[in-house]
Amino acid sequence: MAINIALAGNPNCGKTTMFNDLTGANQYVGNWPGVTVEKKEGRYRADKEVVITDLPGVYSLSPYTPEEIVTRDYLMSGKPDAVINLVDATNLERNLYLTTQIIDLGIPTVVALNMMDLVEKNGDKIDVDALAKRLGCPVVETSALKGRGMEDVVKTAIEAGKKGTVPATTLRFTDDVEEALAQVIDVAGAAIKGRHARWYAIKLLEGEQLTIDKLNLPAAALSKIAAIRDRLEEAEDDDAESIITNERYDNITDVCDACVKKSPKAMTTTQKIDRIVTNRILGIPIFIVIMFLVYYISVSTVGTIVTDWANDGLFGDGWLYTGTEQYEAAVEEFEGILETDEGVAAFEAGELEEPDPADYGFYHVGVPVVVGGWLESIGAAPWVQSLVLDGIIAGVGAVIGFIPQLIVLFILLGFLEGCGYMARVAFIMDRVFRRFGLSGKSFIPMLIASGCGVPAVMATKTIENEKDRRMTIMTTTMIPCGAKLPIIALVFGALAGGDYEATWWVAPVFYFLGLFAIILSCIILKKFRAFAGEVAPFIMELPQYHLPTVKNVLLSMWERVRSYVVKAGTIIFLSSMVIWFLLNFGFYEGSFGLLDPEVDDYIQYSLMAGLGNLLAWIFAPLGFGNWESTVTSITGLVAKENVVATVGVITSLGEEIGETDPSLWAAFAAMLGGSSAAIMAFCAFNLLCAPCFAAIGTIRRQMMSAKWTWAAIGYMCAFAWCVGLMIYQFGGLIAGEITFGPFTALAIVVAAGMLYLLFRPAAKPKGAGKLETASKNA
Numbered sequence: 001m002a003i004n005i006a007l008a009g010n011p012n013c014g015k016t017t018m019f020n021d022l023t024g025a026n027q028y029v030g031n032w033p034g035v036t037v038e039k040k041e042g043r044y045r046a047d048k049e050v051v052i053t054d055l056p057g058v059y060s061l062s063p064y065t066p067e068e069i070v071t072r073d074y075l076m077s078g079k080p081d082a083v084i085n086l087v088d089a090t091n092l093e094r095n096l097y098l099t100t101q102i103i104d105l106g107i108p109t110v111v112a113l114n115m116m117d118l119v120e121k122n123g124d125k126i127d128v129d130a131l132a133k134r135l136g137c138p139v140v141e142t143s144a145l146k147g148r149g150m151e152d153v154v155k156t157a158i159e160a161g162k163k164g165t166v167p168a169t170t171l172r173f174t175d176d177v178e179e180a181l182a183q184v185i186d187v188a189g190a191a192i193k194g195r196h197a198r199w200y201a202i203k204l205l206e207g208e209q210l211t212i213d214k215l216n217l218p219a220a221a222l223s224k225i226a227a228i229r230d231r232l233e234e235a236e237d238d239d240a241e242s243i244i245t246n247e248r249y250d251n252i253t254d255v256c257d258a259c260v261k262k263s264p265k266a267m268t269t270t271q272k273i274d275r276i277v278t279n280r281i282l283g284i285p286i287f288i289v290i291m292f293l294v295y296y297i298s299v300s301t302v303g304t305i306v307t308d309w310a311n312d313g314l315f316g317d318g319w320l321y322t323g324t325e326q327y328e329a330a331v332e333e334f335e336g337i338l339e340t341d342e343g344v345a346a347f348e349a350g351e352l353e354e355p356d357p358a359d360y361g362f363y364h365v366g367v368p369v370v371v372g373g374w375l376e377s378i379g380a381a382p383w384v385q386s387l388v389l390d391g392i393i394a395g396v397g398a399v400i401g402f403i404p405q406l407i408v409l410f411i412l413l414g415f416l417e418g419c420g421y422m423a424r425v426a427f428i429m430d431r432v433f434r435r436f437g438l439s440g441k442s443f444i445p446m447l448i449a450s451g452c453g454v455p456a457v458m459a460t461k462t463i464e465n466e467k468d469r470r471m472t473i474m475t476t477t478m479i480p481c482g483a484k485l486p487i488i489a490l491v492f493g494a495l496a497g498g499d500y501e502a503t504w505w506v507a508p509v510f511y512f513l514g515l516f517a518i519i520l521s522c523i524i525l526k527k528f529r530a531f532a533g534e535v536a537p538f539i540m541e542l543p544q545y546h547l548p549t550v551k552n553v554l555l556s557m558w559e560r561v562r563s564y565v566v567k568a569g570t571i572i573f574l575s576s577m578v579i580w581f582l583l584n585f586g587f588y589e590g591s592f593g594l595l596d597p598e599v600d601d602y603i604q605y606s607l608m609a610g611l612g613n614l615l616a617w618i619f620a621p622l623g624f625g626n627w628e629s630t631v632t633s634i635t636g637l638v639a640k641e642n643v644v645a646t647v648g649v650i651t652s653l654g655e656e657i658g659e660t661d662p663s664l665w666a667a668f669a670a671m672l673g674g675s676s677a678a679i680m681a682f683c684a685f686n687l688l689c690a691p692c693f694a695a696i697g698t699i700r701r702q703m704m705s706a707k708w709t710w711a712a713i714g715y716m717c718a719f720a721w722c723v724g725l726m727i728y729q730f731g732g733l734i735a736g737e738i739t740f741g742p743f744t745a746l747a748i749v750v751a752a753g754m755l756y757l758l759f760r761p762a763a764k765p766k767g768a769g770k771l772e773t774a775s776k777n778a
Helices: 015-023 066-076 089-104 116-121 128-135 150-163 175-192 197-206 209-215 219-236 240-259 269-277 283-300 302-314 324-338 341-348 367-377 382-400 403-419 421-435 440-448 453-462 466-476 485-496 506-526 550-569 571-584 607-622 627-635 641-653 655-660 664-671 676-688 693-703 706-735 742-759 768-777
Strands: 003-009 027-031 038-044 047-054 082-088 109-114 139-141 318-320 363-365 585-588 591-594
Touching: 003 015, 003 066, 003 089, 003 150, 015 038, 015 047, 015 082, 015 150, 015 550, 047 150, 082 089, 082 150, 089 109, 089 116, 089 197, 089 240, 109 116, 109 128, 109 150, 128 139, 128 240, 139 150, 175 197, 175 209, 175 219, 175 240, 197 209, 197 219, 197 240, 219 240, 269 283, 269 421, 283 403, 283 421, 283 506, 302 318, 302 403, 324 341, 367 382, 382 571, 403 421, 403 485, 403 550, 421 440, 421 506, 440 453, 440 466, 453 466, 453 693, 466 506, 466 693, 466 706, 485 676, 506 676, 506 706, 506 742, 571 585, 571 607, 571 627, 585 607, 607 627, 607 676, 607 706, 607 742, 627 641, 627 664, 627 676, 676 706, 693 706, 706 742
Parallel strands: 003 047, 003 082, 082 109, 109 139
Antiparallel strands: 027 038, 038 047, 318 363, 585 591
């Protein structure tokens, strides 16, 4: 018989770490019905009959946020046989508030005292037996990070679930409140009988509309309950909800006083670190240095080494592991001979052969070479060979080749999140964002956006203020996500031209370009009436610092990379075939069909070239007004990975480019005319414009308005175009790549317009004028 166990707890209490440890890879990730709150389920590794559900992190079961509603509805649905309530043992007083509510639900409960290793490290002591006696349910010491107590807590929960043991808590409110609850139970009668009776009575006494609507009590009963509530509020001189809240905290204070002995130690390690990293002056510079190093390591150093192997070795001609110096010397000698007439004649006569890397050391051939040889051996048609090699392998391979950089990036970000630093970043950025019209809550989606824009947009639901939420949705995808990292790497390679040390700054600069664009956008948008108003307050828990486990960091990395791999195997796979079709089919000499690669400039007659030429004028002021770069940007709207995939397909078919320089980076630079300003403008536009189709669909669901969705898409594309225009026109002038012209004048006008929007007086919120008039009349 299957046992269903729910994991419930506050945010940052170690719930996800415990869930990953208990279920391993046996997880299903989806959404709760009707909402965009993530739902995680998994089977216990030691017993596949035990299903564990990781509920959203909440501070209470009050129905104020989607997460609280989802958690409460699931716990009251009767589906969980038992609840494992994780509490942060280092902050017991705050965590037990949710515990008291779960106990009131009457569900078999086991309290997992998590982070006990930190409690012991701090010199504190918790009387577990006394705590269990007061709460009326088993209490198990655990450390999800170190795997301590995992089997014990699940075993205890399974036993409690099978027996149906309801918590026998000794926690009670004051006599007046308990008497009022008893009266409510009598009035409600059979409507609230059963294990949830106390919970329903409390909510009816508080006057919670959600419970009133659910129970559908007669008007007479509701009137009597309202009278009971009025008498209690009059006696306590407070509203019913505040009275219950105070009663809970009074109980929690008594429990902590009796069960917890704090160490007289002056400062914890966490407090010492926070004095530096959250310092008002040092906090932001430290964050900039850390993120700079993250992108420098993942794109410019470690990540680049492995990506070179993937692009040139796995999806290129092949890779020579040993004897590279001898091989390079032989190639240099061969090229020198070819520069003479005698050498060319000898090569054409077959007397001179190009050096074979396999003769110089350990060498493996690339996938295209192997597949190409196999297709030739079976006599595949030329168009089939072109589809497989130039379409699928060149397109998908160009995207997959950047996975090593993503792995390095997400390992570093996973470590920063796991150790607790990223929570501090949100706190630090609140001071910055508040100056520009947003709170630190808006930084959380932007942090998630470094992995993927879809969950980032979904994360905006925690922002209560509708104006702030919309503004965050419109700007959060400007942060470079995992899919945009290959674009940055492509630009890095195109600008480097083999000299990586001279362009180490490229990757970090484009990350901070995203942050700068968000800040700029927030200032501009906040000046409009649709977004004007007070900034919502920001409250967030700062967990204690700890070293995350290798397993959890790797799981975090895999969750993010997996979506990228799935895209490469589905959307990018199909897109590559579509792109190949548009590049290889077209109108030539009045007829439509497969174009002949032997015809000079045959690609100019393709459907893709026609589409690109039709829209190229839009991007001409940005420095990439040819059809190749235009269609590359357009395909990026389907999925940002398509940018690199399209470059891979186009450059593999472009005969001239293939002869002059077969590498993807050099071909991309040649596609943009070798202009550094154009390359930078191209990258800026593709990073800041509307996100992929999946993220746009999520924006539509979160906005719940077609008008606001189109407004978001339009703003992002227009803003990206303006930034790209200024980068190319001003950068090109400084670099001497262009001369002053009409588009330069347009860039000056755009810059002046942005400055005006930045410094103009803010519009008053709707209704503010009437409020001022009423105040003056009063």
